[in-house]
Amino acid sequence: MTRGILTPDSRIYVAGHRGMVGSAIVRQLASRGCRHILTRTHAELDLTDQGAVMAFMAQEKPDVVVLAAAKVGGIHANNTYPAEFIYENLMMEANVIHQAFRAGVKHLLFLGSSCIYPKLAAQPMTEAALLTGTLEPTNEPYAIAKIAGIKLCESYNRQYGTDYRSVMPTNLYGPNDNFHPENSHVLPALLRRFHEAAKGGADVVTIWGTGTPKREFLHVDDMAAASLFVLELDRGSYAANTQPMLSHINVGTGRDVSIRELAEMIAAVTGFRGRIDFDTSKPDGAPRKLLDVSRLATMGWRAGIDLPAGLASTYEWFLTHAADMRT
Numbered sequence: 001m002t003r004g005i006l007t008p009d010s011r012i013y014v015a016g017h018r019g020m021v022g023s024a025i026v027r028q029l030a031s032r033g034c035r036h037i038l039t040r041t042h043a044e045l046d047l048t049d050q051g052a053v054m055a056f057m058a059q060e061k062p063d064v065v066v067l068a069a070a071k072v073g074g075i076h077a078n079n080t081y082p083a084e085f086i087y088e089n090l091m092m093e094a095n096v097i098h099q100a101f102r103a104g105v106k107h108l109l110f111l112g113s114s115c116i117y118p119k120l121a122a123q124p125m126t127e128a129a130l131l132t133g134t135l136e137p138t139n140e141p142y143a144i145a146k147i148a149g150i151k152l153c154e155s156y157n158r159q160y161g162t163d164y165r166s167v168m169p170t171n172l173y174g175p176n177d178n179f180h181p182e183n184s185h186v187l188p189a190l191l192r193r194f195h196e197a198a199k200g201g202a203d204v205v206t207i208w209g210t211g212t213p214k215r216e217f218l219h220v221d222d223m224a225a226a227s228l229f230v231l232e233l234d235r236g237s238y239a240a241n242t243q244p245m246l247s248h249i250n251v252g253t254g255r256d257v258s259i260r261e262l263a264e265m266i267a268a269v270t271g272f273r274g275r276i277d278f279d280t281s282k283p284d285g286a287p288r289k290l291l292d293v294s295r296l297a298t299m300g301w302r303a304g305i306d307l308p309a310g311l312a313s314t315y316e317w318f319l320t321h322a323a324d325m326r327t
Contacts, residue, residue, distance in 0.1 A: 016069030024224035057103035089145035170252035174220035208282035211260035
């Protein structure tokens with residue numbers, strides 16, 4: 001059963017509305033007739049500024065907050081900017097969640113990441129795997145920040161009776177992704193590199209690592225749909241599939257592919273016909289990251305966009321917007 005909090009008259013603040021997930025959530029809210037979607041660019045509202053966030057919440061008084069804002073990136077970016085990744089994400093989460101509470105917001109959804117789970121967690125990873133082992137070193141600062149966001153939501157719920165929920169997506173891709181060749185996640189980075197290699201007639205594309213790690217990929221439109229589904233679940237249905245100290249929900253497809261398989265799929269989509277090499281001197285990251293999505297399935301939601309179709313549509317979007325890409 002749903003609780004009807006996302007109505008045409010609801011004031012819904014989407015933090016991070018320009019990002020891949022935030023923009024997908026805004027599109028879906030608009031398609032459902034929501035008329036009061038509150039957004040601010042970074043220039044208009046710096047979420048790491050406590051005073052600015054406090055003033056915004058006090059003035060706008062949203063009914064619902066979706067915290068999709070985050071500093072994100074792939075292995076290279078996480079390795080290069082660990083201080084920025086932990087500081088900026090911690091500050092954004094703490095400011096938005098605390099000031100939402102102070103402004104009387106009862107309903108909040110925090111978007112995390114599957115990197116919160118231990119590097120060697122049993123596969124597929126259940127929600128109960130959180131804090132049971134050592135994190136993957138290459139993105140530990142980001143993961144710790146995301147774990148803090150989960151615990152902030154849990155703590156406010158436990159102490160103040162709020163209804164702040166957390167969803168943990170697997171690797172996301174789709175429209176409005178970051179396609180930077182070095183600072184993006186593996187799928188968009190590979191898509192751009194293979195596109196440029198095919199366009200330039202290159203004979204080889206070299207990829208970091210061995211190609212053996214396996215990853216799960218979820219289209220961002222599916223993630224947006226799952227986010228609104230979880231937000232709208234009535235409290236009883238949500239609580240029946242969570243626990244007071246285990247309130248986050250995995251969101252994924254339940255299926256994964258190796259990096260080599262992904263590279264071959266992207267090569268086919270982009271028309272690259274050269275050789276694919278692997279630089280084994282570079283780090284692989286976690287050997288496998290597959291989410292157990294049985295809880296969300298029990299609640300009544302499953303992903304609807306398969307990887308081949310999602311890659312094809314994402315490449316079409318990329319081609320349409322390639323001229324506007326950042327460096």
